[in-house]
Amino acid sequence: MLDDLSNGLLELLEQHDPEVSRILTDEATRQSTTLELIASENHVSPAVMHAMGTWMTNKYAEGYPGKRYYGGCEFHDQVEELARQRAKKLFGCKFANVQPHSGANANVAAFMAMCEPGDTIMSLPIKSGGHLSHGLKVNFSGTFYKIVDYDLDPKTERLDFDAIAKLARQHKPKMIICGYSAYPRVIDFAAFRTICDEVPGGAVLMADLAHIAGLVATGVHPSPFPHAHIVTTTTHKTLRGPRGGLILSNDEEIAKKIDRKVFPGSQGGPLMHIIAAKAVGFGENLRPEFKTYCKQIVANAKALAEALVKHGYRLCSGGTDNHLMLVDLRQRDPNLTGADAEKWLESAGIIVNKNGIPNDPRPPMVTSGLRLGTPALTTRGMKEKEMGLVAQMLDRVMGSNGDAKVCAEVREDVRGLCADFPLWH
Ligand SMILES: *Cc1c(COP(=O)(O)O)cnc(C)c1O
Secondary structure, three states: OHHHHHOOHHHHHHHHOHHHHHHHHHHHHHHHHOEEOOOOOOOOOHHHHHHHOOHHHHOOOOEEOOEEOOOOOHHHHHHHHHHHHHHHHHHOOOEEEOOOOOHHHHHHHHHHHHOOOOOEEEEOOHHHOOOHHHOOOOOHHHHHOEEEEOOEOOOOOOEOHHHHHHHHHHHOOOEEEEOOOOOOOOOOHHHHHHHHHHOOOOOEEEEEOOOOHHHHHOOOOOOOOOOOOEEEEEOOOOOOOOOOEEEEEOOHHHHHHHHHHHHHHHOOOOOHHHHHHHHHHHHHHOOHHHHHHHHHHHHHHHHHHHHHHHOOOEEHHHOOOOOEEEEEOOOOOOOOOHHHHHHHHHHOOEEOEEOOOOOOOOOOOOOOEEEEEOHHHHHOOOOHHHHHHHHHHHHHHHHOOOOHHHHHHHHHHHHHHHHHOOOOO
16 A cells, blocks of 8 residues: 555665665554544645655755756756746735745744734734744743733633724734634634724734644635735645645735745745645645535534533533534542653544643643544544544543553454544545
8 A cells, every 4th residue: 555655766765765764654553553633734646755755855956936046957847836826816816925934934934924023913922822933932922022912701712802903003013913722713814804904004913724734725714915914834734735835925025025924934945746746736726625614623623522522521612613613621530640641542543732821821832722623534534423432432432441451442442433534434
């Protein structure tokens, strides 16, 4: 199976470097025999995977299509232009920069395009579901900009637009960021834009779609356009493309700034093999099957959420509208921690990440919560029925306090479920 998938490349690697080859095949086996519930992860198609491993990696293509600093870029121009066209079509916007190496790099360029060092930026802190690149002290964002945190309503655990508007009036930020890493609800981009427009001179609205880009591209989540001035995303989460970043806009002046701040502002040569794979991924995203897939992600998340509630768990904000949920473990068992649950579940073949819940009394390396997402399981073809089984397995492990015998039993059940929904055919 793996040999079919790898087109003989693994055989080549096995002869050339058996040490690395063994590690790669072990990882493929790990992925195919475990349940991936990390909300930010997914499994790319063999076509996307192969596009990454091509001779496109051999080229320096600093600059943009038609304006490169190196000769020999004819086909790199073609593939980057194709990636840009497909990205624009996918998100219904006028400009796309496909060069950011990652989501965080896309954000560096977006900040540089829209703000000067020292400017005030409002964002949701990481402890409430934001991303580290939105203002964490030790990150570039927290180092070079003045960050004002907004927060969730402590009762509803949802965005509190009255409080955000009040903070914006008080601090007059240059930019407000919406889009998160652990927020299970729909984002009202229009409400954010209203708040931005009320700031004297107008604040810039930046939407970071990293987690929800696939849902947005297929209309399963509302679009940030025409509300956001600048939109960033990763390409590897719900979008199920190669690991990378993307920046979108509808304004020619902003687009020019973005291009300059990606290159030469914050990056050198683009990863052309990844850009080729982005083009392949966007091509997949434009097909009707991808919309069916995104709808199923959300249906699966709802099914998993409901099943967990039946097992006695509390979900932050009471449920989910998108692909992920934040599980507060304390209602099921006050002594249960995210760190323990993550470790026990891994031994049972279920891969999750511990995650702080809003106002978590426990430190970030312990936490009282888990963040669970359905994109990867949905890629395997699982539906609502399997989500019920997965919830049962989760509860067997956590309900037994990680009992070794129970974890070993669940591990076998996980293998069975994985075999019924093979990753690679
Ligand atoms: C994942 C994520 C990113 C960063 O992506 P990387 O590719 O890991 O740099 C940025 N913003 C949000 C909201 C994310 O969830």
